[in-house]
Amino acid sequence: MLPLVELEVRHLRALCAIADTGSVRKAAVQLGMTQPSLTTQLRRIESTIGGLLFTRGQTGSRPTPLGHSVLSRARPIIAEMSALVTAAREAACGVGGLRLRIGSIGSRAVTGWLRRIHQRLPDTDTTIHIEVSSNTLLQLLATNQLDVAFVHEAAGFPLHVPAGVERRVLIAGEPRFVSLSAAHPAASRPLVRLAELAHDAWIVDPTADEEAAALRRVFTATGLDPRLVHVRDNTTAADLVASGEAVRPCQPTADPAPGTVIRPLAGDPLTAQLSLASRHGSLPLRELDALYGDLMASYVAAAEASTTYRAWLDRNGSPLLPSVGSH
Known part of the structure; x- marks a missing residue:
């Protein structure tokens, strides 16, 4: 097998994306590529390495023994590259430790969440990364490209939660x-x-x-x-x-x-679980509690502003809003 240094980092990211999503199609979406382009790239990678890395079937793409071997070496390389890029950006910006990288799905709660964080941490450089895919946000967390992320999980379809990533439930069953x-x-x-x-x-x-x-x-x-x-x-x-x-x-x-x-x-x-995800030990517990509180307060404000959602909460006796379920 040729050494992995002969492959580009983007190739290694592609392999990890296929393994994490279990599908070339889903990996292509995550990477912002077309499925045929990723399939062609995978064939070239397998040709370079000299063996089949994934088996393809009706249940998706699964790593072969050779694939597992390559992935075990590829993941540390990707993590190191991500850490290197992050450190370089910090050095270039001179922000040091006063930095908070937030990821989130699209939500009416995001604006209020950021406003509360800015008010509470005025000297912190806070950035926001919005994604449609919660699985992508979790991968960004796992590779130290985000500090926390607001994610959702459709009922019956568990997210692919990387090792070391934890979630704190915000809303157990939000209706669609x-x-x-x-x-x-x-x-x-x-x-x-x-x-x-x-x-x-x-x-x-x-x-x-x-x-x-x-x-x-x-x-x-x-x-x-x-x-x-x-x-x-x-x-x-x-x-x-x-x-x-x-x-x-x-x-x-x-x-x-x-x-x-x-x-x-x-x-x-149709329901979904909403949660705040973070890497284990990446932030002090007190700060995670504060971020969770900021997000919950923002979500409650967004729910309170929606007449239709307020009516639903009232009919269901939800304790989410103080005025709901009391009449």
Whole structure:
């Protein structure tokens, strides 16, 4: 086997991404590549090394014994390179230890979270990295490219949590609502049944962890088979929903785009766990507690600002908001 130094770091990252996601397709999304490009790159890597690194089947891509051997040497190299880049950036910026690198999914809570952190830590250089994929955020945490991350996990589809990464649950079961055209027949209802949307196309983001799989599982359980439309651009997705061309699952704290409404789904068939992730020992416990408190306060404020979510919380007797469940 040729030494790994003859491969570029990007090649090693590609191998680790395939192993971590269990799929060339998912790895390509994570790396921002097309699947054919990553497949071609994998073949070249295997040709360079001189053996098959992954077996491909219906269950995905799994490392061969040779693959495990290469990965065991590749991961420390990637970690060292990430640490080197981080140290170099710190030296160039002169920020030293007064630095906090935050990662997050897109959420209405993020702005308030950052504002609270800035108020509490005015002398800290705080950066934010937004990702659609929580698995990507966890990998960035594991390789010391982030300090904490706000992530979500679709019910029934566990995240790939790297060794050394811990999570503290923020919301155990956040419901997913649905965004639909204000002219949709179901828009006038306070609660929408899936059957009422059986003939609609559903927009999903192909880069979001298991969003399409979670929808398919719910549809299969209810005997429905709507069409899924892959759209990555939020502006286009909002326009398609407003025009009545499709509907879209969304967070309950989301604001409706012009021409759309947001409604809860009867029975809450789609839920997600929200949590704050960090590397073990990377931050003092007191600081993690403070970051968690900042995020929770921001999430509560976002929930309080949504009339539709407040009504859902009230119906379900949730203790999330002080005024909810008390009447």
